[in-house]
Amino acid sequence: xxxxxxxxxxxxPLHPTEITTVLDLAxxxxxxxxxxxTRRDALAGMTQINMFFENSTRTQASFEMAxxxxxxxxxxxxxxxxxxxxxxxxxxxxxxxxxxxxxxxxVRHPQSGAVDLLAQKVNCVVLNAGDGRHEHPTQALLDxxxxxxxxxxxxxxxxxxCGDIAHSRVARSNIMLLGKMENRIRLIAPPTLMPSGxxxxxxxxxxxxxxxxxxxxxxxxxxxxxxRMDGGFIPSExxxxxxxxxxxxxxxxxxxxxxxxxxxxxxxxxxxxxxxADDINxxxxxxxxxxxxxxRMAAMDLLARNxxxxxxAAAAEAxx
Amino acid sequence: MTDTxxxxxxxxxxxxxxxxxxxLILRDGLIAEVVxxxxxxxxxxxxxxxxxxxxxxxxxxxxxxxxxxxxxxRHKESFRSAGRAAAAGGVTTIVTRPDTLPAxxxxxxxxxxxxxxxSDSPVHVLPMAAxxxxxxxxxxxxxxxxxxxxxxxxxxxxxxxxxxxxFSRALTYARSLDALVIAHVQDPGLSAxxxxxxxxxxxxxxxPGVSPMxxxxxxxxxxxxxxxxxxxxxADQITTARALPALDRAKRNGLNITAGVSIHHLTLNELxxxxxxxxxxxxPPLRAEDDxxxxxxxxxxxxxxxxxxxxxxxxxxxxxxxxxxxxxxAVGLETLLPAALRLFHSGVIDLPGLFRALSLNPAKRLGLSxxxxxxxxxxxxxxxxxxxxxxxxxxxxKSKSRNTPFDxxxxxxxxxxxxxxxxxxxxxxx
Numbered sequence: 215x216x217x218x219x220x221x222x223x224x225x226x227p228l229h230p231t232e233i234t235t236v237l238d239l240a241x242x243x244x245x246x247x248x249x250x251x252t253r254r255d256a257l258a259g260m261t262q263i264n265m266f267f268e269n270s271t272r273t274q275a276s277f278e279m280a281x282x283x284x285x286x287x288x289x290x291x292x293x294x295x296x297x298x299x300x301x302x303x304x305x306x307x308x309x310x311x312x313x314x315x316x317x318x319x320x321v322r323h324p325q326s327g328a329v330d331l332l333a334q335k336v337n338c339v340v341l342n343a344g345d346g347r348h349e350h351p352t353q354a355l356l357d358x359x360x361x362x363x364x365x366x367x368x369x370x371x372x373x374x375x376c377g378d379i380a381h382s383r384v385a386r387s388n389i390m391l392l393g394k395m396e397n398r399i400r401l402i403a404p405p406t407l408m409p410s411g412x413x414x415x416x417x418x419x420x421x422x423x424x425x426x427x428x429x430x431x432x433x434x435x436x437x438x439x440x441x442r443m444d445g446g447f448i449p450s451e452x453x454x455x456x457x458x459x460x461x462x463x464x465x466x467x468x469x470x471x472x473x474x475x476x477x478x479x480x481x482x483x484x485x486x487x488x489x490x491a492d493d494i495n496x497x498x499x500x501x502x503x504x505x506x507x508x509x510r511m512a513a514m515d516l517l518a519r520n521x522x523x524x525x526x527a528a529a530a531e532a533x534x
Numbered sequence: 535m536t537d538t539x540x541x542x543x544x545x546x547x548x549x550x551x552x553x554x555x556x557x558l559i560l561r562d563g564l565i566a567e568v569v570x571x572x573x574x575x576x577x578x579x580x581x582x583x584x585x586x587x588x589x590x591x592x593x594x595x596x597x598x599x600x601x602x603x604x605x606x607x608r609h610k611e612s613f614r615s616a617g618r619a620a621a622a623g624g625v626t627t628i629v630t631r632p633d634t635l636p637a638x639x640x641x642x643x644x645x646x647x648x649x650x651x652x653s654d655s656p657v658h659v660l661p662m663a664a665x666x667x668x669x670x671x672x673x674x675x676x677x678x679x680x681x682x683x684x685x686x687x688x689x690x691x692x693x694x695x696x697x698x699x700x701f702s703r704a705l706t707y708a709r710s711l712d713a714l715v716i717a718h719v720q721d722p723g724l725s726a727x728x729x730x731x732x733x734x735x736x737x738x739x740x741x742p743g744v745s746p747m748x749x750x751x752x753x754x755x756x757x758x759x760x761x762x763x764x765x766x767x768x769a770d771q772i773t774t775a776r777a778l779p780a781l782d783r784a785k786r787n788g789l790n791i792t793a794g795v796s797i798h799h800l801t802l803n804e805l806x807x808x809x810x811x812x813x814x815x816x817x818p819p820l821r822a823e824d825d826x827x828x829x830x831x832x833x834x835x836x837x838x839x840x841x842x843x844x845x846x847x848x849x850x851x852x853x854x855x856x857x858x859x860x861x862x863x864a865v866g867l868e869t870l871l872p873a874a875l876r877l878f879h880s881g882v883i884d885l886p887g888l889f890r891a892l893s894l895n896p897a898k899r900l901g902l903s904x905x906x907x908x909x910x911x912x913x914x915x916x917x918x919x920x921x922x923x924x925x926x927x928x929x930x931x932k933s934k935s936r937n938t939p940f941d942x943x944x945x946x947x948x949x950x951x952x953x954x955x956x957x958x959x960x961x962x963x964x
Contacts, residue, residue: 303851303854303855304856305854305855325856325857325858325859326739326741326810327741327809327856328856331810331856346856347740347741348739349740383740386737386738410734411733411735412737415737
């Protein structure tokens with residue numbers, strides 16, 4: 215099977231076989247990373263630019279490491295500090311960078327759809343590292359790989375996604391991906407943090423966490439942003455923890471071998487109890503971080519192959 | 535003045551609600567005679583004879599709520615370019631919005647605008663003025679002076695006067711002058727920050743949405759204030775099914791209320807936004823298909839009185855941005871009629887019904903004598919082929935701004951000529 219797209223902008227346009235292709239390759243990279251094979255040349259001679267218009271430490275570091283392990287020249291730009299402060303539009307920034315002829319752009323932006331817009335204006339590979347509330351495809355892929363390795367399969371699982379679903383791009387991409395792979399998805403959130411039209415998503419919807427977790431194979435917790443805790447969406451941090459924070463009692467409603475996931479960074483004592491996050495028998499949070507590098511290596515490798523093929527075809531056409 | 539004869543036209547008379555085969559004679563800027571029975575008038579004695587076989591002749595469109603970006607942003611649209619666009623689209627009267635830079639909120643600015651319009655536009659231009667100073671919702675404008683200077687109606691455009699006391703006073707004062715107040719119905723609290731309508735599509739795209747209920751809430755509030763003040767009131771755009779029963783009740787209760795809807799909300803829905811296409815970003819945002827169908831039926835039944843283009847020119851820069859940051863609005867003068875004919879071709883409404891909403895009702899609401907196809911009415915006319923197919927190419931638009939959502943769309947129905955006060959004004963005549 216193959217991966218056909220020029221970019222990785224979201225999970226929505228992907229075919230299930232393309233998802234499997236990425237995961238299979240990522241699995242191989244994960245094994246090699248563990249064996250200490252960290253220098254490869256899949257991206258040798260290629261330039262990767264990380265453009266983060268929104269703060270990130272983990273995702274940016276993960277992409278940087280993935281690029282370096284594949285032999286790319288990696289450059290990270292803190293876009294918040296630079297030209298947008300001077301009033302340059304996103305498209306102008308994109309065109310400027312494009313003129314430097316990079317091969318891979320990794321972009322995070324606070325506006326939904328901004329990465330799609332940027333991808334239309336450049337002629338290199340674009341990976342979406344999170345756009346507004348829209349998608350965060352590599353996170354969903356690394357979650358999928360983590361689940362597949364822990365559960366031995368990525369279908370017919372009961373997966374609970376719990377927390378601030380309305381504002382979460384991680385939730386959107388996961389709902390897409392896990393739905394495409396034919397899992398049973400249960401969304402758990404206070405109604406104020408549930409997206410509109412959620413009843414048409416093809417998921418089960420709960421505002422009671424215990425009911426929602428019943429029989430779940432996977433419990434995926436989401437981060438609650440600080441600015442949502444001040445009474446605008448939920449009454450208070452402590453009431454949220456009481457009703458939706460994952461503790462041992464609530465986890466007891468899931469299957470005995472259910473795994474616990476979190477995209478990080480965690481708010482211990484707000485959405486998740488510290489002891490559960492650290493429980494090596496239940497929590498796969500560290501594995502998620504590890505798989506993040508492998509998945510991003512796989513995604514960039516596949517996209518780079520398509521880019522080389524496209525450039526080769528263009529060159530052949532120019533010759534003819 | 536010359537005498538013109540239209541021979542063998544399909545005459546669309548929205549007042550009588552009829553479509554009849556016949557001939558029409560123009561003289562001295564007025565419709566002199568409509569011949570639907572008996573012999574055709576002989577050719578001699580006319581300065582101009584137009585063979586209208588197979589074409590429809592209807593009263594010219596009166597478009598309420600056109601943004602001409604003068605003063606302030608002439609690079610987006612001037613009276614000259616808007617007038618040419620109107621002429622190309624069969625619009626014979628444009629009723630302009632005061633949401634310019636600065637806002638049209640003093641008689642002096644209004645007189646400037648009226649003068650510019652007079653000298654530059656080939657079609658009639660009737661300016662509206664702001665209801666409150668600077669459209670800020672704090673103090674009412676000089677409604678009396680502005681009316682004397684020629685303001686046809688008063689509106690703060692897409693800004694809602696949130697303070698009910700100020701709005702009720704403005705309505706009361708306007709009533710004493712028999713001035714028409716036009717309001718945008720959208721609860722500002724619920725709609726703050728929204729870029730699309732709430733629902734599955736909004737959630738999948740990760741865009742902030744507004745509940746369709748925001749429209750009904752604002753309409754309900756305004757209806758209560760109308761009951762209190764008895765003002766003449768027009769809701770600029772009713773775009774959701776949920777607002778319709780409230781509108782119906784208000785009309786039955788005898789309040790002086792009418793409502794409009796933009797052609798975009800009648801012919802497009804929220805899914806047209808697709809992958810963040812900002813030319814489809816409107817205010818209010820495009821709605822669900824159920825709502826689109828419901829407002830179409832409300833136009834056919836007459837509950838919604840007026841169809842407008844809500845012509846809003848935006849330059850490329852303000853649209854080539856991430857969806858939430860991009861400017862709202864679409865141009866519509868030239869596509870209003872072809873798009874409206876979609877409703878006719880899909881059987882929602884007949885041609886006289888369509889021109890009731892495009893020409894007759896807005897003319898009546900503004901106290902104009904045009905919008906009719908009867909002897910003695912002004913010779914503001916549009917001649918069109920309702921069936922001619924074409925694919926819209928936005929680069930051919932006469933507007934300075936080309937932010938149309940219909941670029942590349944298949945349309946059916948073309949304007950063949952536009953007459954204002956008996957004079958042909960579209961490019962075909964030049």
